[in-house]
Amino acid sequence: MSVNSADLSKLPSQEQPRPSGFLNEDWWAVLIGLGLLATAVILFTQGSSLKWLAVAPPKWHTVSQLATQFGNDAIRYLALFVLWAGLLSIGAGSIGIPLARFLPSFVIVFIISAVIFMIGQWDQSDHYNLEPPLVALALGLIVANTVRLPDWFSAGLRVEFYVKIGIVLLGATLPITLIVWAGPTAILQAAIVSLATFFTIFLVARKLGLDPRFAATLGAGGAVCGVSGAIAIAGAVGAKKEDAPVAISLVIFWAIVFIFALPLVARGLQLPTGVAGAWIGTSEFADAAGFAAAQSYAGYAGHVDGITGHPEAAVNAYTLMKVIGRDVWIGIWALVLSIVASLYWNDNDGVRGRADAGEIWRRFPKFVIGFLIASVVTTLFASGHAFADYKKAIEPLLVIPVKNLRTWSFIFCFLSIGLTTRFAALANATRRPFYAFTVGVVINVILGYVLSTQVFGDFWTRFGQ
Amino acid sequence: MNAIVSLIRGRDASPRCATCAHFDNRRAAVEAALPGLHSFGSAESAVRSADGVCSRTARYLAADRWCEEHRAREA
Numbered sequence: 111m112s113v114n115s116a117d118l119s120k121l122p123s124q125e126q127p128r129p130s131g132f133l134n135e136d137w138w139a140v141l142i143g144l145g146l147l148a149t150a151v152i153l154f155t156q157g158s159s160l161k162w163l164a165v166a167p168p169k170w171h172t173v174s175q176l177a178t179q180f181g182n183d184a185i186r187y188l189a190l191f192v193l194w195a196g197l198l199s200i201g202a203g204s205i206g207i208p209l210a211r212f213l214p215s216f217v218i219v220f221i222i223s224a225v226i227f228m229i230g231q232w233d234q235s236d237h238y239n240l241e242p243p244l245v246a247l248a249l250g251l252i253v254a255n256t257v258r259l260p261d262w263f264s265a266g267l268r269v270e271f272y273v274k275i276g277i278v279l280l281g282a283t284l285p286i287t288l289i290v291w292a293g294p295t296a297i298l299q300a301a302i303v304s305l306a307t308f309f310t311i312f313l314v315a316r317k318l319g320l321d322p323r324f325a326a327t328l329g330a331g332g333a334v335c336g337v338s339g340a341i342a343i344a345g346a347v348g349a350k351k352e353d354a355p356v357a358i359s360l361v362i363f364w365a366i367v368f369i370f371a372l373p374l375v376a377r378g379l380q381l382p383t384g385v386a387g388a389w390i391g392t393s394e395f396a397d398a399a400g401f402a403a404a405q406s407y408a409g410y411a412g413h414v415d416g417i418t419g420h421p422e423a424a425v426n427a428y429t430l431m432k433v434i435g436r437d438v439w440i441g442i443w444a445l446v447l448s449i450v451a452s453l454y455w456n457d458n459d460g461v462r463g464r465a466d467a468g469e470i471w472r473r474f475p476k477f478v479i480g481f482l483i484a485s486v487v488t489t490l491f492a493s494g495h496a497f498a499d500y501k502k503a504i505e506p507l508l509v510i511p512v513k514n515l516r517t518w519s520f521i522f523c524f525l526s527i528g529l530t531t532r533f534a535a536l537a538n539a540t541r542r543p544f545y546a547f548t549v550g551v552v553i554n555v556i557l558g559y560v561l562s563t564q565v566f567g568d569f570w571t572r573f574g575q
Numbered sequence: 576m577n578a579i580v581s582l583i584r585g586r587d588a589s590p591r592c593a594t595c596a597h598f599d600n601r602r603a604a605v606e607a608a609l610p611g612l613h614s615f616g617s618a619e620s621a622v623r624s625a626d627g628v629c630s631r632t633a634r635y636l637a638a639d640r641w642c643e644e645h646r647a648r649e650a
Contacts (some may be wrong), residue, residue: 337616345626
């Protein structure tokens with residue numbers, strides 16, 4: 111379907127126009143994530159656990175060991191598939207993805223994800239840098255860019271849906287007290303970098319003669335939340351249709367570079383996990399890309415000499431910086447820039463707008479609400495138990511099963527990133543937007559590094575312990 | 576100052592892009608117009624709100640915008 115010059119009144123209308131504020135993907139991620147958590151809590155209070163269902167491959171040394179383990183747990187993997195397929199199908203169906211396409215695609219995603227999860231559990235995987243996020247991403251990129259995948263397969267590759275469910279489940283393993291303690295520092299650091307990055311990209315783009323709406327779209331892609339930031343601001347300021355894809359292409363290019371580069375550089379510098387997570391959270395562009403990078407770095411802790419801190423700290427610091435420090439402010443960016451666009455960047459095509467504070471809520475990434483609720487629920491639940499009880503019962507029977515489900519969701523996501531990133535399909539970025547965005551990238555990375563390691567270095571090191 | 580007051584008050588009576596035949600915010604249309612969106616983003620994401628593509632102006636617009644060229648979508 112071409113949208114270039116279509117008379118939309120004559121287009122086939124199997125899919126209805128999207129209303130504002132409906133039950134979107136974010137809300138489904140909240141429902142599924144909190145539903146899983148509620149089930150885990152209820153089972154725990156009944157003396158049972160989600161542990162049987164939330165299967166994860168154990169560490170293995172030889173292929174025969176792996177085969178034996180898989181044989182013993184085959185029925186658990188099947189049950190887990192049924193659970194994920196059921197929940198995700200409901201969510202996907204509700205947002206208009208045909209089940210007949212989603213389900214077959216998800217079968218393949220689940221099987222490959224299981225293989226990747228198992229590779230990551232090989233006791234030599236650290237030695238060969240076979241962290242599941244990197245394997246999933248690399249495999250997906252190779253396949254997507256060398257093989258022509260059928261159209262129906264894309265239905266199950268829901269990068270954002272999977273990462274949002276993973277983030278909600280992540281909330282269940284991150285105490286709200288930690289969020290309250292570290293949140294203000296994350297917000298301050300992220301605000302400094304976001305503003306510096308946005309204005310760098312915007313001003314360089316303007317200096318190079320780009321349209322201000324395009325400059326704002328590029329700036330938001332680099333400063334706020336990657337592709338999501340770029341499309342939110344493109345809509346808010348009314349960017350030209352051909353400009354938003356260029357911003358998306360640049361975000362994707364640099365996000366993929368940083369998935370591999372940031373963990374490797376941080377590893378070379380032997381940054382503590384909390385510090386590396388904060389840096390990745392400040393300098394990565396897309397949520398899913400950053401989780402891949404942070405999760406990879408978490409795999410180094412305890413396995414690579416000189417890297418200190420708890421493995422979870424890399425993902426936790428990343429989440430605070432990216433989600434709380436950057437993502438939640440997208441509505442305010444959109445409101446402010448829509449006002450500026452209406453006042454100063456009017457074109458001659460007669461389109462008009464109205465400043466509306468409701469923009470902040472409409473564009474608010476609702477999955478963050480699920481993330482915070484999950485954190486509050488598990489914190490309150492755990493606070494009623496002694497530490498010994500927590501380690502003996504709550505952690506193995508409640509927290510670890512939820513963590514396993516989170517890992518599955520993230521692997522679905524990382525694989526989907528690779529499989530949906532077809533470089534040939536992306537819009538070409540000409541030199542001027544590339545230069546403007548890249549100058550912002552350089553400022554972003556350097557400033558993020560200085561803030562994470564020097565200005566707030568002690569804080570993020572303590573956070574990781 | 577008048578421009579700001581007018582901006583905040585808006586023109587509530589004007590029909591919005593959301594109901595215009597030039598405007599399409601369906602997932603398939605938006606994904607087709609924004610290649611790469613499916614990779615690190617989503618047409619179903621809350622941050623997209625109800626934005627869509629206007630075939631008259633060739634712009635990606637919020638659904639609550641309006642213009643004089645509004646043409647009601649057929650049922």
